[in-house]
Amino acid sequence: MSTLLTSDLLANIGRSAPPRKELVTRRDIRKYAIATGQRLEKYLAGDEAPPMFHVALFWNVVELEKLTPDGVSIDSLLPKFPLERAMAGGLKIDYYRAIFPGDVLVATRTLTDIYEKQGSQGPLIFYEVIMQVESESGERVLTEKTTRILR
Amino acid sequence: MSRIASIKPGDPLPEREFKPDNVQLFLYNAALWNAHRIHFDYPYATEVEGYPGLVIAGPLLGDWLTQCVIEWLGSDGELKSIEYSNRKAAYIGETLRSGGKVLSLERESGSVELELYIKNEADEVITPGVAVVSFPATQ
Numbered sequence: 295m296s297t298l299l300t301s302d303l304l305a306n307i308g309r310s311a312p313p314r315k316e317l318v319t320r321r322d323i324r325k326y327a328i329a330t331g332q333r334l335e336k337y338l339a340g341d342e343a344p345p346m347f348h349v350a351l352f353w354n355v356v357e358l359e360k361l362t363p364d365g366v367s368i369d370s371l372l373p374k375f376p377l378e379r380a381m382a383g384g385l386k387i388d389y390y391r392a393i394f395p396g397d398v399l400v401a402t403r404t405l406t407d408i409y410e411k412q413g414s415q416g417p418l419i420f421y422e423v424i425m426q427v428e429s430e431s432g433e434r435v436l437t438e439k440t441t442r443i444l445r
Numbered sequence: 446m447s448r449i450a451s452i453k454p455g456d457p458l459p460e461r462e463f464k465p466d467n468v469q470l471f472l473y474n475a476a477l478w479n480a481h482r483i484h485f486d487y488p489y490a491t492e493v494e495g496y497p498g499l500v501i502a503g504p505l506l507g508d509w510l511t512q513c514v515i516e517w518l519g520s521d522g523e524l525k526s527i528e529y530s531n532r533k534a535a536y537i538g539e540t541l542r543s544g545g546k547v548l549s550l551e552r553e554s555g556s557v558e559l560e561l562y563i564k565n566e567a568d569e570v571i572t573p574g575v576a577v578v579s580f581p582a583t584q
Contacts, residue, residue, distance in 0.1 A: 322476070325472070325475075325476045326476045328472065329469060329472035329473040329475070329476045330473060330505060330508045330509075330512070331463065331469065331509075331512070332512065333512070333516065334515065334516070344508065344511065344512070344515075345508075345511040345515065345524055345527070346504060346507060346508045346511055349477065349504045349508075350476045350477045350478075353477040353478050353479060354478070355478050356478075361480055364481065364482050364483070364489070364493075364494075365479075365480035365481045365482040365486075366480070366481050367480075383503060383530065383531055384528070384529065384530035384531070385504070385507055385527075385528070385529060385530075386526065386527070386528040387526060387527050387528075388525070388526045389523075389524055389525055389526065441530075
């Protein structure tokens, strides 16, 4: 019944990007806290990271010439999809412990699902990416599941 | 005594108003290293992408949902999980509002489920969410 999802495309499910390791600094926490309008002193002082600080910590840092003309970096984890216009996305985060300055964290992203649904104006492709964030010693910090819809 | 003893379904979370401007959106995307033009290049956002203005970054709206929860929690409990979706875009110049309410709770385990939202000026929920928080269990 599915018309868009070839077996080659579905074979990408389970692919992981190389783990990325980042050092959490008080300065980066403070910048994130101010930019997001945090009001709790522990965040503004950089003593603890706000719950969504990891989004900034693990956003891909790419060189200028690797950005597309619209300023976006290409996610090498994703295959080329037959639909390309991104619609609303969703996020689910499970927290296991807070993040503090001095933490060295490791993030591993895996493409966990690709599926198709029929929308009111045509087919839609959904894909899910799970990012596991752990300490260097393997302690779980958080799990983030991103769902994106393409039309 | 755990604060969960005084919480009941339907209790509201305090609302907060947000008026994001160019400076805040610039600093947010700089903190991420996000160069997507729809967030800072007005002619590109409006003429090429067809948006009515500069687009507020989706994860920033998600962050505001987490702030709604953690400010309500104070030091009484912990955020265990949050789930949200960006259903409708928001633009520089709009006034947005975060808030929510208690959906359900289990006093024995200390678990509380919250419904969250970001609304626009038309009172539309543009970013709905659900969070689970944990308080010390009642004895």
